Amino acid sequence: MREITLSKAVNEAIAEEMRRDPAIFLLGEDVAEAGTPFKVLSGLVEEFGPDRIIDTPISEPGFMGLAVGAAMTGSRPIVDLMFGDFLFLIMDQLCNQAAKTHYMSGGKLTVPLVVRTNLGATRRSAAQHSQSLHALVAHIPGLKVALPSSAYEAKGLLKTAIRDNSPVVIFEDKLMYNDKAPVPEEEYLIPFGQAKILREGEDLTLIATSSMVQVAQKAADLLAADGISAEVIDPRTIVPLDEDTLLASVKKTSRAIVIDEGHQSFGVTAEIASRLNEKAFYHLDAPVLRMGAMDVPVPFTPALEDLTVPTPEKVVEQAKRLVAGDMIHAA
Amino acid sequence: MPHDVIMPALGMAQDTGLIVAWHKKPGDRIAADDVLMEVETDKATMEVPAGVEGTLLNILFEAGTAVPVGDVIAHIGDEGDADLVVEAPAAPEPARTATPPEPVADEAPPPTTTIESPKPVKPFKPAPVEDVAGKVLASPKSRRLALQEGLDLGMLARAGIPQPYHVSDLQTLREIAAKQTNFGAAPVTSLEAEVEGAALKDLRGMSIGKDEAVLADEAIWAAFAASSYATILGISDIVRVKIVTPATGREAHYLNPHVGGISRLNGGEIEGLPDIWVVDLTGGHATGLRPGTAETPILSVAGRPGAYRLVLSFREDLLDLDTAYALLEAFAARVDQPLLHIF
Numbered sequence: 001m002r003e004i005t006l007s008k009a010v011n012e013a014i015a016e017e018m019r020r021d022p023a024i025f026l027l028g029e030d031v032a033e034a035g036t037p038f039k040v041l042s043g044l045v046e047e048f049g050p051d052r053i054i055d056t057p058i059s060e061p062g063f064m065g066l067a068v069g070a071a072m073t074g075s076r077p078i079v080d081l082m083f084g085d086f087l088f089l090i091m092d093q094l095c096n097q098a099a100k101t102h103y104m105s106g107g108k109l110t111v112p113l114v115v116r117t118n119l120g121a122t123r124r125s126a127a128q129h130s131q132s133l134h135a136l137v138a139h140i141p142g143l144k145v146a147l148p149s150s151a152y153e154a155k156g157l158l159k160t161a162i163r164d165n166s167p168v169v170i171f172e173d174k175l176m177y178n179d180k181a182p183v184p185e186e187e188y189l190i191p192f193g194q195a196k197i198l199r200e201g202e203d204l205t206l207i208a209t210s211s212m213v214q215v216a217q218k219a220a221d222l223l224a225a226d227g228i229s230a231e232v233i234d235p236r237t238i239v240p241l242d243e244d245t246l247l248a249s250v251k252k253t254s255r256a257i258v259i260d261e262g263h264q265s266f267g268v269t270a271e272i273a274s275r276l277n278e279k280a281f282y283h284l285d286a287p288v289l290r291m292g293a294m295d296v297p298v299p300f301t302p303a304l305e306d307l308t309v310p311t312p313e314k315v316v317e318q319a320k321r322l323v324a325g326d327m328i329h330a331a
Numbered sequence: 332m333p334h335d336v337i338m339p340a341l342g343m344a345q346d347t348g349l350i351v352a353w354h355k356k357p358g359d360r361i362a363a364d365d366v367l368m369e370v371e372t373d374k375a376t377m378e379v380p381a382g383v384e385g386t387l388l389n390i391l392f393e394a395g396t397a398v399p400v401g402d403v404i405a406h407i408g409d410e411g412d413a414d415l416v417v418e419a420p421a422a423p424e425p426a427r428t429a430t431p432p433e434p435v436a437d438e439a440p441p442p443t444t445t446i447e448s449p450k451p452v453k454p455f456k457p458a459p460v461e462d463v464a465g466k467v468l469a470s471p472k473s474r475r476l477a478l479q480e481g482l483d484l485g486m487l488a489r490a491g492i493p494q495p496y497h498v499s500d501l502q503t504l505r506e507i508a509a510k511q512t513n514f515g516a517a518p519v520t521s522l523e524a525e526v527e528g529a530a531l532k533d534l535r536g537m538s539i540g541k542d543e544a545v546l547a548d549e550a551i552w553a554a555f556a557a558s559s560y561a562t563i564l565g566i567s568d569i570v571r572v573k574i575v576t577p578a579t580g581r582e583a584h585y586l587n588p589h590v591g592g593i594s595r596l597n598g599g600e601i602e603g604l605p606d607i608w609v610v611d612l613t614g615g616h617a618t619g620l621r622p623g624t625a626e627t628p629i630l631s632v633a634g635r636p637g638a639y640r641l642v643l644s645f646r647e648d649l650l651d652l653d654t655a656y657a658l659l660e661a662f663a664a665r666v667d668q669p670l671l672h673i674f
Contacts, residue, residue, distance in 0.1 A: 254470075254472050254498065282472060282474075282475040283471070283472050283475075284470060284472055285470040285471075285472040285473060285498045286470060286497065325495070325499060325500075327468075327494075327495055
């Protein structure tokens with residue numbers, strides 16, 4: 001199978017969907033003539049013209065509001081939010097308007113829009129351009145949240161997001177745009193709410209999202225060398241969350257670490273760990289551990305920035321403690 | 332399948348045992364009651380029988396080594412295992428915790444993430460966790476499985492195996508439980524003593540005059556039992572005493588009544604087993620109680636001032652004879668000369 005970059009996979013997903021459905025248009029900063037963020041959208045304005053690939057002023061609240069209105073009245077906009085950190089600017093439009101319109105209109109209105117944005121640190125972009133804020137939107141009922149972990153995932157999940165009649169926020173890892181993966185030529189969709197078991201194992205389950213899937217896979221390799229068999233699962237969407245697959249795995253292995261690049265406190269790792277605790281308690285042989293980004297603004301200094309995110313070595317260290325039956329956080 | 336020989340818990344407060352000598356060498360045929368080794372605890376040196384019949388396959392720790400209670404120290408196999416015999420004692424264990432490489436102080440951090448070998452993980456369990464109000468610390472899954480199999484996780488705690496427990500500890504628990512089932516409950520040994528105790532009445536009048544006489548007696552026995560227990564077993568923490576008076580049907584618990592006077596006696600509820608159980612038969616015709624089981628040492632006090640009879644019953648797998656003897660002597664000495672207790 002051919003291998004393409006994550007960047008190219010996203011580009012293909014948008015182009016294929018826009019060819020299929022004329023109601024789809026894309027808007028954002030620097031998406032057309034001004035050059036495209038992370039070179040993801042190259043070639044789209046040439047094919048679809050400036051009426052469907054729209055450069056906006058530097059005003060996220062403005063173009064997000066425009067997109068919500070367009071979605072409510074029959075269009076299917078894709079909002080390109082250049083950095084996930086800019087979510088703070090569009091919170092009212094996204095969380096108070098887009099997320100609630102279907103419910104508050106008694107089902108008469110839908111808001112079929114996609115916010116395409118990104119997450120991930122270690123790009124030396126400092127505290128305001130390095131955050132992983134997916135937990136913020138996952139907290140709001142009415143929004144779906146997809147976290148692709150490869151080029152294949154990015155294409156399949158984005159196409160599903162575009163066809164969904166609810167608002168969807170999809171986060172790409174900004175360090176993975178040049179990572180290649182096998183992606184079939186023929187069309188495919190990845191359904192929401194279906195986790196993917198990337199590697200089967202017996203001793204513990206590593207549940208990892210987005211950028212952390214690679215970390216978990218490397219950790220599993222290192223653990224295998226020491227005779228510890230780790231199962232690696234990518235939930236793919238955190239809203240909806242495929243609890244069944246996660247619970248079945250943890251019931252099998254009796255141990256789990258949840259790894260996600262959002263800040264550890266009050267985040268995705270906490271939510272998943274809590275559900276495992278509630279629903280698989282009597283199958284647990286060790287506490288479910290969370291591994292997220294350190295609870296600090298992401299440092300600009302490279303040496304410090306690298307310390308704030310989970311790494312394969314840190315995962316291995318924690319996994320060995322769980323398997324050895326160490327007292328975790330003894331009172 | 333080879334049988335694991337573990338360092339036994341010979342005393343109740345024992346963490347490690349020193350192997351003084353091996354009486355068998357690998358390849359020897361052994362009967363279950365043959366003496367396999369001598370083990371020294373902080374109390375005494377004892378000869379330890381093999382417990383199972385077979386061939387000694389190997390010895391994992393040489394004489395002179397102190398080994399944590401519960402660790403495997405040798406293997407005994409049957410005829411099918413003969414080819415597993417290892418003649419020489421295993422090489423001494425490597426250092427228990429490897430030292431991570433010293434970081435070079437002035438070296439700049441690597442610019443990109445490199446895969447370093449992860450820090451060595453401690454190969455041994457951490458030190459035993461203190462009992463939290465008599466609770467046994469165990470994972471939810473190990474609790475569920477133990478419950479389903481009708482196993483008592485407390486047996487692991489009493490065998491001196493460090494907490495918390497996980498599914499991997501259940502095999503040890505099954506073996507301990509099977510042993511107890513196979514031989515019935517471990518046999519109970521009793522030691523008896525007679526003591527005058529004429530001076531006790533002075534103590535009663537002196538220290539607890541304001542209380543009812545029955546309470547005074549009960550308090551005195553509880554305090555004596557607790558302080559004897561604490562002194563002989565070297566307990567500096569809480570000692571939990573249960574006291575039963577069959578004549579009145581009264582049952583009471585006391586916490587921490589050891590050391591010093593009776594005034595420090597506190598009533599309280601006990602979760603789980605007490606450390607020592609006193610049965611007060613004084614004033615009646617009964618001369619002593621010899622129970623069929625004794626999960627915890629049971630001391631009966633019978634007779635009357637001038638002629639008290641004491642019976643201490645205990646399981647030798649939980650409390651060794653030397654310790655039991657010292658415990659009974661300590662109690663009798665307090666009955667005989669209450670001033671010993673006060674000072």
